[in-house]
Amino acid sequence: MPHRVANFFRNSTSSFENQVTAIKKSTIRSRTKSPNRTHSGGLTNSTSTSSERVVSTYASSIEDEQDNVDATVQEHSPAPPVRRPMDSPRLRPRDDRHHSYEKEKDKDKDHHRITFPSLHGLHLGRSSRDTHSNPHASLSWKIESPPIIFHGDAENSTGALVSGQLFLDVKDDTYDIDSFKATLHIHVTQKKPYTVHCNECINQYTLLKEWTFLPSPLALGRGVHPFPFSILLDGHLPASLDSPIVNIAYEFKAEAVPGRSGQQPIKLEKVFDVKRSLPPPELPHHSVRVFPPTNVKASVHYQQVIHPIGTNTLSMRLDGIAKLNSGANTVEYWKLKKLTWRLEETLKAVAPACEKHAPRPDTESPEDHQRKKGMARTETRVIGEKTLFSGWKSTYASPTDSIIELELDYHLNKHAKYSCDLKSRDGAEVSHQLMLEMVVSQECAPVGKPGLVTQTGVGRILRMHFGATLTERGGLGISWDSEAPPIYQDVPPSPPAYCEDVGAIEDVLETLDGARPGASGSGMWTPTGRSSGHVTPSRRSSTEAPR
Numbered sequence: 001m002p003h004r005v006a007n008f009f010r011n012s013t014s015s016f017e018n019q020v021t022a023i024k025k026s027t028i029r030s031r032t033k034s035p036n037r038t039h040s041g042g043l044t045n046s047t048s049t050s051s052e053r054v055v056s057t058y059a060s061s062i063e064d065e066q067d068n069v070d071a072t073v074q075e076h077s078p079a080p081p082v083r084r085p086m087d088s089p090r091l092r093p094r095d096d097r098h099h100s101y102e103k104e105k106d107k108d109k110d111h112h113r114i115t116f117p118s119l120h121g122l123h124l125g126r127s128s129r130d131t132h133s134n135p136h137a138s139l140s141w142k143i144e145s146p147p148i149i150f151h152g153d154a155e156n157s158t159g160a161l162v163s164g165q166l167f168l169d170v171k172d173d174t175y176d177i178d179s180f181k182a183t184l185h186i187h188v189t190q191k192k193p194y195t196v197h198c199n200e201c202i203n204q205y206t207l208l209k210e211w212t213f214l215p216s217p218l219a220l221g222r223g224v225h226p227f228p229f230s231i232l233l234d235g236h237l238p239a240s241l242d243s244p245i246v247n248i249a250y251e252f253k254a255e256a257v258p259g260r261s262g263q264q265p266i267k268l269e270k271v272f273d274v275k276r277s278l279p280p281p282e283l284p285h286h287s288v289r290v291f292p293p294t295n296v297k298a299s300v301h302y303q304q305v306i307h308p309i310g311t312n313t314l315s316m317r318l319d320g321i322a323k324l325n326s327g328a329n330t331v332e333y334w335k336l337k338k339l340t341w342r343l344e345e346t347l348k349a350v351a352p353a354c355e356k357h358a359p360r361p362d363t364e365s366p367e368d369h370q371r372k373k374g375m376a377r378t379e380t381r382v383i384g385e386k387t388l389f390s391g392w393k394s395t396y397a398s399p400t401d402s403i404i405e406l407e408l409d410y411h412l413n414k415h416a417k418y419s420c421d422l423k424s425r426d427g428a429e430v431s432h433q434l435m436l437e438m439v440v441s442q443e444c445a446p447v448g449k450p451g452l453v454t455q456t457g458v459g460r461i462l463r464m465h466f467g468a469t470l471t472e473r474g475g476l477g478i479s480w481d482s483e484a485p486p487i488y489q490d491v492p493p494s495p496p497a498y499c500e501d502v503g504a505i506e507d508v509l510e511t512l513d514g515a516r517p518g519a520s521g522s523g524m525w526t527p528t529g530r531s532s533g534h535v536t537p538s539r540r541s542s543t544e545a546p547r
Helices: 002-010 013-033 039-065 066-075 092-109 117-121 368-374
Strands: 137-145 148-151 160-190 203-214 218-233 247-258 265-271 276-278 285-291 297-303 313-319 322-326 331-350 374-386 393-395 403-410 430-446 454-470
Touching: 013 066, 066 322, 137 265, 137 297, 160 265, 247 331, 285 454, 297 430, 297 454, 313 331, 331 403, 331 454
Parallel strands: 148 276
Antiparallel strands: 137 160, 160 203, 160 218, 160 247, 247 265, 285 297, 297 313, 313 403, 322 331, 331 374, 331 430, 393 403, 430 454
């Protein structure tokens, strides 16, 4: 091995350059001797050219090398650039094609790219760009009624009025419309259906109303044509809901069918946002809890009806937190260490079975009879939570006057997904509750020396649950049937009375031709009201009785 290294360093730089030049010449010579190929055998010719190039390069390097050390250096050295003769222009496109093929082959080998050409034309559902466009006419709407809000619970609410107009904008001089209809459905979507991958088990539709704006074909001119519509939504209907187990939406669909064949119908699809507002009570709700075996008693005042936006106040007072131990002449205290409040939302729904998947009447058992109505789904999630380690006032004056007072604000989290309270006839129900969890520890101190506190190592967790109602704000809080017309001041209850015996005012008629009966001469009527013959016309008094 040492003699090979010595031979390598004895070689001059010029000899190494001569080897590189010889490699270039042998490579060019091997290419020029190969027969010309046509472009039809693109892949085969490129592959054969690549193999010839590799063989000739290694063959020439082996012949020109003096020993194995030179061969090792030649293998690890970068490949020298190859100069092509100017008189062979046909080699350039073939070489470019070969390099491009080698590059694509290496790319596919490294990345393992898989392409599916058939998926380019596959429709994977409706996208946002899939609109019902018609170059001849367009359809829009405008809601003229206030926001749709049910005031009160489902048993006492009178519903809500919805009114608006559909505008059919015709862009041609004359456009034939075959029919024009609109429908309003309640669309219930089960996210956890009775049977997976069944469209009828997932979607349930209930028709509320259908409008027929054009009962017969009609030719409409250029311009905007309004079509009014209105509906009274009953108060027992559920509000709009978007939850992890069920969705409830009010879908409004309008469709105008053109009279010309081959044209797409003009469609409009919108969703009504229906809400329910429950009136808050006049006074806060008062609740008292006792935690045996201790003597701790909690008195809580809180707002039972809360809103998604805004904060709500809860005030609490803890009594019975001190106890006199006469045997040991000590006083035992319960001290509050941590308080956690949490707003929980419970979702319940019944996923009904379609006719295809419902149990058969002849083979159904009592369990199947219950399942025929649907499968119950339940889910609970937290929409607001906070932990407090301070913020309350503690007083340990005596065993009978020791109290803990606090006030806290509870609300929904900033980005919480929530649903307002709901209870529908199909089994969907949304309820809320406020949970309080307090961690207390027991301490003891000698009578009259509250500063000498000793930990007893006893602790307890006190939990309380309060029912809460989450609802939307009602705005003015007036339903459609409670609205009254405006009242003006200084307006009598009825129109003014008129006297029946009113003297009639007779009209004074004057002749314009100048001829007056009983007047001598023929005088002409002048603009001053007198004739040229100085005849003064007689006027009838307004008090004269009619003839």
